[in-house]
Amino acid sequence: MNKKNIEKIATERIEILIENALLQIKDNEKLSQSYANLASKIAMRVRIRMPYFTRQLFCKKCKQFIVPGVNSRVRIGRTRVKSIRITCMKCKHVYRKIIVN
Numbered sequence: 001m002n003k004k005n006i007e008k009i010a011t012e013r014i015e016i017l018i019e020n021a022l023l024q025i026k027d028n029e030k031l032s033q034s035y036a037n038l039a040s041k042i043a044m045r046v047r048i049r050m051p052y053f054t055r056q057l058f059c060k061k062c063k064q065f066i067v068p069g070v071n072s073r074v075r076i077g078r079t080r081v082k083s084i085r086i087t088c089m090k091c092k093h094v095y096r097k098i099i100v101n
Helices: 003-024 029-046
Strands: 072-076 083-088 094-098
Touching: 003 029
Parallel strands: none
Antiparallel strands: 072 083, 083 094
16 A cells, blocks of 8 residues: 555544544543544554644643533633633643634
8 A cells, every 4th residue: 555545544534533532522531532542643653644623622731632611611812812712621731722803
């Protein structure tokens, strides 16, 4: 198999695993974490970058799978610089995304 086929198969598997992790997060959080960890290991093994939406579902500090409203908190900042604050409820790490008008 050439590199393009391997990357295509890996991205398909990553998408499937993340979808399953999102579906299982409310029922079985441990299973959801294992799906997400497997997806990130596949991406590292094949050396491909996960899509932006998928990368946002991982905490930048503890690398755990976080879903807004389930195990992370999302708030809108009230300062002059509009931003979104995402708090991981596992490690309490807060990171901000600035909203550009």
